[in-house]
Amino acid sequence: MTYPDITHDLTPPTPAEGWFGGHILQYHGNPLPFLLNNMREYGDIAHFRVFKYHFYQVNAPELVGQVLVKQAKSFHKSVIYKRTLGEYLGNGLLISDGDFWKRQRKMAQPAFHTGRIHAYADDMVDYSLKLRDQWQDGEVVNVAEDMMRLTLFIVAKTLFSADVSEDAKEVGEALDVLLHHVVEASRRVVRLPDWMPTPQKRRKQQAIEILDNITMNIINERRTSGEDTGDLLSMLLMMTDDNGVGMTDSEVRDEVLTLFLAGHETTANALTWTFYLLSQHPDIEAKVYDEIHSVLGDRPPTLEDLKQLPYTLMVFKESMRLYPPAWAFTRQAIEDVQIGEYTIPKKWDVFIVPYVIHRMPDLWDDPERFDPERFSPENEKQIPRYAYLPFGGGARVCIGNSFALMEGHLVLATLLQRYKLELVQKTVEPEPLVTLRPKGGLHMRVVKR
Numbered sequence: 544m545t546y547p548d549i550t551h552d553l554t555p556p557t558p559a560e561g562w563f564g565g566h567i568l569q570y571h572g573n574p575l576p577f578l579l580n581n582m583r584e585y586g587d588i589a590h591f592r593v594f595k596y597h598f599y600q601v602n603a604p605e606l607v608g609q610v611l612v613k614q615a616k617s618f619h620k621s622v623i624y625k626r627t628l629g630e631y632l633g634n635g636l637l638i639s640d641g642d643f644w645k646r647q648r649k650m651a652q653p654a655f656h657t658g659r660i661h662a663y664a665d666d667m668v669d670y671s672l673k674l675r676d677q678w679q680d681g682e683v684v685n686v687a688e689d690m691m692r693l694t695l696f697i698v699a700k701t702l703f704s705a706d707v708s709e710d711a712k713e714v715g716e717a718l719d720v721l722l723h724h725v726v727e728a729s730r731r732v733v734r735l736p737d738w739m740p741t742p743q744k745r746r747k748q749q750a751i752e753i754l755d756n757i758t759m760n761i762i763n764e765r766r767t768s769g770e771d772t773g774d775l776l777s778m779l780l781m782m783t784d785d786n787g788v789g790m791t792d793s794e795v796r797d798e799v800l801t802l803f804l805a806g807h808e809t810t811a812n813a814l815t816w817t818f819y820l821l822s823q824h825p826d827i828e829a830k831v832y833d834e835i836h837s838v839l840g841d842r843p844p845t846l847e848d849l850k851q852l853p854y855t856l857m858v859f860k861e862s863m864r865l866y867p868p869a870w871a872f873t874r875q876a877i878e879d880v881q882i883g884e885y886t887i888p889k890k891w892d893v894f895i896v897p898y899v900i901h902r903m904p905d906l907w908d909d910p911e912r913f914d915p916e917r918f919s920p921e922n923e924k925q926i927p928r929y930a931y932l933p934f935g936g937g938a939r940v941c942i943g944n945s946f947a948l949m950e951g952h953l954v955l956a957t958l959l960q961r962y963k964l965e966l967v968q969k970t971v972e973p974e975p976l977v978t979l980r981p982k983g984g985l986h987m988r989v990v991k992r
């Protein structure tokens with residue numbers, strides 16, 4: 544499709560505003576139906592407003608490509624996230640911009656090259672085996688919690704050679720406070736002055752201290768031992784940029800914490816949703832198990848087995864289509880920029896919503912249906928660019944995407960080999976916080992094969 548040159552100051556189609564704050568009530572009531580409905584009514588691009596903040600919801604994959612790639616120079620990460628997430632993550636990879644981001648990304652990238660991440664496979668399987676051994680036949684577990692713990696252990700061990708099993712509960716709770724705070728702060732109508740004490744602020748401060756202590760301990764131990772373990776932490780501590788300048792402790796701290804958060808929350812949610820979807824589709828569940836059983840028998844999976852387990856990976860990818868953990872992400876225009884037939888004014892936000900794009904009927908046949916065949920090698924090639932973007936796209940694409948796919952693949956193979964998971968709660972409601980989770984967790988009975 545070609546878009547005409549901009550000739551006038553159009554605003555994209557906008558749903559009727561409420562009596563208060565633009566679309567705040569519709570959006571905050573439940574963003575997922577609101578955004579899906581915008582796409583259904585307005586197609587490629589829609590506009591909505593939350594008080595003074597304007598958002599362009601970009602739905603058409605071609606326009607998403609313009610934002611993330613062709614015109615990427617006209618955008619930065621949004622101020623709203625920099626302000627809220629920045630309180631915890633400082634200037635880590637997820638929210639930094641410009642030359643600083645480029646430098647940090649270059650220094651972290653080697654830890655995510657294919658050759659390196661292959662070395663992480665054994666740890667991924669070992670931690671999954673430990674969880675599998677803890678589960679008792681017939682017991683009801685909160686899979687969402689178990690996945691959070693498992694992926695946290697994996698990221699700590701593989702990237703920082705750290706065992707956080709002692710601190711897992713504390714770290715998990717602190718990260719939870721952080722994520723709730725980010726969402727509350729970005730939705731808050733009135734901003735209280737920074738000096739005004741509130742219970743939320745106290746909780747937030749405690750959470751920051753807990754995370755700071757744990758990350759600084761990991762960094763200090765490594766600095767003291769001077770050991771080069773070849774992991775990401777060693778790289779961050781030893782590498783220098785083109786000017787021969789290394790990272791300060793506080794820069795390393797920001798990156799470590801960013802990777803702790805970005806590297807476990809998302810993958811945990813992707814796995815949780817996969818178990819949920821499998822429990823609702825016994826035929827697909829049986830097919831995954833057949834594949835795993837016929838390839839592995841009773842032995843645990845290894846990296847080499849993964850190519851013999853294509854269906855398991857197809858299931859994981861399809862689950863991230865229906866429930867993309869990063870269900871939405873934003874950019875802020877740093878100058879007036881034309882996207883499609885509209886000019887996005889400087890400082891306005893673009894909203895890219897994989898949850899919506901992954902359910903567009905003109906891109907996906909019967910979009911609500913869980914169908915892993917969409918990701919068979921032949922079918923996957925037919926998916927239009929930016930129609931499937933669980934990991935984002937362009938230069939800011941997820942640095943951990945291959946890591947996450949390999950991790951999901953191995954964890955599923957290890958757990959499903961021994962257990963079938965049955966849903967025991969009546970309803971499951973997606974909760975769109977920073978990531979998309981099942982509200983209140985996911986309670987399932989683990990039944991030994």
Ligand code: HEM
Pocket residue numbers: 636637638648698801802805806807809810813867868869872873932933934935936938939940941942943944946947
């Ligand atoms: C299923 C799992 C995952 C999903 C769905 C996911 C999703 C995403 C998405 C959508 C972005 C881009 C956000 C944007 O453009 O604003 C992103 C960025 C990022 N992800 Fe992931 N991610 C996953 C796993 C991981 C893992 C395992 C790691 C690290 C171990 C990681 C680290 C990061 C980092 C550091 C960034 C920022 C990259 C940059 O801007 O340079 N993610 N992720």
